[in-house]
Amino acid sequence: MSLRRLRALVLGESELEPHNIHTSLSASGIPITTVDCRSCSNPCEEGHSEYPRRFTIDYDSTLLGSMKPFRRQIVISTGKSDWDFNITDTPDSLAASIALSQPPTPAPEPISIELDEKAAGQCIPGVFTSSDSTRLSILNGSHKTLSVEEEEHTVLVLPDYTMVVGVRPADAPELWRTVLDASLPRHGMTTERSAFSSYVLPFACVILLCSHKRRDNRCAISAPKLENAFIRSLEGKGWTAHTQLEHIVDPPLEKFSGSAEAKERHIADELRALPATRKALILRNSHIGGHKFSGNCVLYLPSGSCIWYGRVSTHEVESIVENTILGGLVLPTLLRGGMNISRPGCPTLHDW
Template sequence: MSSTNSATVEQLAALSVPVSTDACRSCADPCDEDHGEYASRFEVDFDSQLLGTVQPLHRQVIISTGRTDWAREVTEVQGSLAQLLLETRERLAPPPFPAGGKKPEPPKSTRTHGVFAQSDSNKLSILNGSHVSIADDHDAQSVLVFPDYTVVESVKPSSDGVDKFWKQVLDPALAPEVPLANGLAHILPYSCVILLCSHKRRDNRCAVAAPKLEERFCDELERAGWEVHSRLGHPDVRDESREELLHEAAASNSALILKTSHIGGHRYAGNVQIFMPQGTCVWYARVSPHEVNAIVKHTILEGKVIPQLLRAGLNIARPSGKTLLDW
């Protein structure tokens, strides 16, 4: 194991992040298996420090579009849900720092190791996704909300519709239980949701990587006996608590794989986010098909982080002996 990788493992372990020490991921003399054709399609930055290259976020939303590529800046498309949501966030969100004050440095912990909690930020990440809307209203779109692990089936791309969405679901002051209890959102019925950046108009590297990664994730998960979905299904509406529904989702042995717009760091392609019902997000980068088997085995099935691929993690610290699959 290189000194850099060893330091990363020690750093994450000190933060109570469950880590995998898969020897293949830290091999100084990698084999040719699954590397050649993929790696020759584009250049990847393997030299820069990877961990900590993501700013903390409070929530991330994925807007249904039924597409796998979008305008370069999705929040600049006039009249789009992404644009309206950005404007609403800027108008209604609490300021990131006191008026007239100097922008503070992010907490040292988030600067140095990229492991953060939802409470570390009020930032909202706005992405478009490949899922087709399941709203009954053809003028509305369905939006996934993380780490809440919910779907809001119908959000209208209008000022009134987005204001309502913000105030009833996204306001940082709201707990996840509020929109669920009011019937505004429903728990996603999957053991994990895997997001793959495929935004070609931002950078072709992720557009090349995403389909290959999706195919490999499907193969590896199905080999493990899981169901794999690429279309968002209507969640069951049952009179159960949020905790019960999340536990049922975690035990379903199913995954939803979606492609998304730009999440940052195309030079680290492929970029992969894995959200789990336990409220966590593991954000990997420099992922090729060669790494997918290890991600499925160690992260999705065992609940451990692969340090060499980690850009950031949300809510991934655990008490000693616990994994990301524990509650």
């Protein structure tokens, strides 16, 4: 029995029904909106690109909780939008090298569930903090490396909201030790020099769209349509939408000469300034699970929040841009789960 199903049984199926999800999320300090996730009429009169007739989507299974918690998620530069079935099985790849560099995953602790009403009310499937798991989620991405040498990858590290430039497959153990180990704070080691060059991601939002055709053709169909819809919507609101990384002229974080505390403040100041840039990065990525809920869309914000949406079509993109990317509010109807989205006392996910 899955943890999601077990939680559903403990909470009672009614807790996961749509009319109660809004209440549960709001009571947990998650900034939500009750507006319709579809902003256009049905049938659509705005020219949004439709999925093919045989594009099947699961509307029967419970969406909320259909994802696995993780500590960090990385996106490795490949310049491609499709990959081998299992990216960590690709010989001599950075994904494979990082997977081999990880220590054995410890056996999960036995689950102890309180059956009292108070404890049950605090448990929302799919909603977690970055400290709730030690798992590293390894993805390949469509972005090209910023390094001159193609074998030196550029790796996005999330929710840290940084990118590490110049990583070869042979560097995987060092990347794990200084950046990816679950015991490290949000921005990795700050007390020693690194062999890499890392930077704060210079975007107000990162949008990941699963496009892994060798896993499921539905994501290969949905990703380009959603990408175009996001670009159209964002540019219509005065934003710039990028599908590749930009070269950064500022010195890397490794060159910062102050104390560890000063470096943390410096990074925090950079992150807080990012929403004003009105720039979004849109990448296609490898398998994240839940293809039956295509299109799959993952949003990262500089504040450290990660929002997973499923069953996304071009008709929902405008609402996602308006309410989540600009407004910092979660759309419960589309929510598969999220990291660091419970923010009691904060009106939006953009607040710190």
